[in-house]
Amino acid sequence: MKHVLTWSPVIVPEEIIHYSVEYQGEYESLYMSHIWIPSSWCSPTQGPECDITDDITATVPYSLRVRATLGSLTSAWSTLKHPFNRNSTILTPPGMEITKDGFHLVIKLDDLGPQFEFFVAYWKREPGAKEHVKMVRRGGIPVHLETMEPGAAHCVKVRTFVKAIGRHSAFSQTECVKVQGETLPLALALFSFVGFMLILVVVPLSIWKMGRLLQHSCCPVVMLPDTLKITSSPQKLISCRREEVEACVVAGLSSEELLRAWI
Known part of the structure; x- marks a missing residue:
């Protein structure tokens, strides 16, 4: 969509030639009495070309013309043979x-x-x-x-x-x-899946077990032996002297019980 008008240059030795470019669109031709508008970038210009992209702003036929100037000398206008319409632009593939x-x-x-x-x-x-x-x-x-x-x-x-x-x-x-590289084999994919599932099971179990160990290490539960447990009221305990206890033991055991205990 870059539109450039080019022309053959006028050659005058040791002289600089200036050029003027004008355009006429459909609106200027039909409704403004065929007036010509100077190009916004090339009136005048020294090179034998003009970028008219900003002048060709509608999808209608445009007439274009150019002339050369050297001091007070001016050439006749050279007009484009066929009007130009931008919808005839050949778009090139983008880079x-x-x-x-x-x-x-x-x-x-x-x-x-x-x-x-x-x-x-x-x-x-x-x-x-x-x-x-x-x-x-x-x-x-x-x-x-x-x-x-x-x-x-x-x-x-x-x-x-x-x-x-x-x-x-x-x-x-x-x-x-x-992209260099190969897809993961099925066995490796299955192994990765099984490893992931094991992590999901082992990690919570390890955390629970570690919590139990810390609980027993810091705050252990001590179980009293049965001999230290008081099963009756202290007021009912009988204090016996050693002699009384031995007498009670001797008196309380029969001959059969003694024989059975000895055996």
């Missing part, structure tokens, strides 16, 4: 840069201005692969397309679209990139 950030496929497009949109097609290079299309509204910034599979090649192509003239460019040359 692109394909990079990989780890396993991420990233594209950066040329910044062609606010009128351009980009249609990016990308796919995994394999039989029967589905082609995905992503629209990018602005160039000049990196855009993430997809996450690539290790060991697989991924391909990209792009074309432009200008809504003002309703035209597409051709697709650019296809470029492919590949």
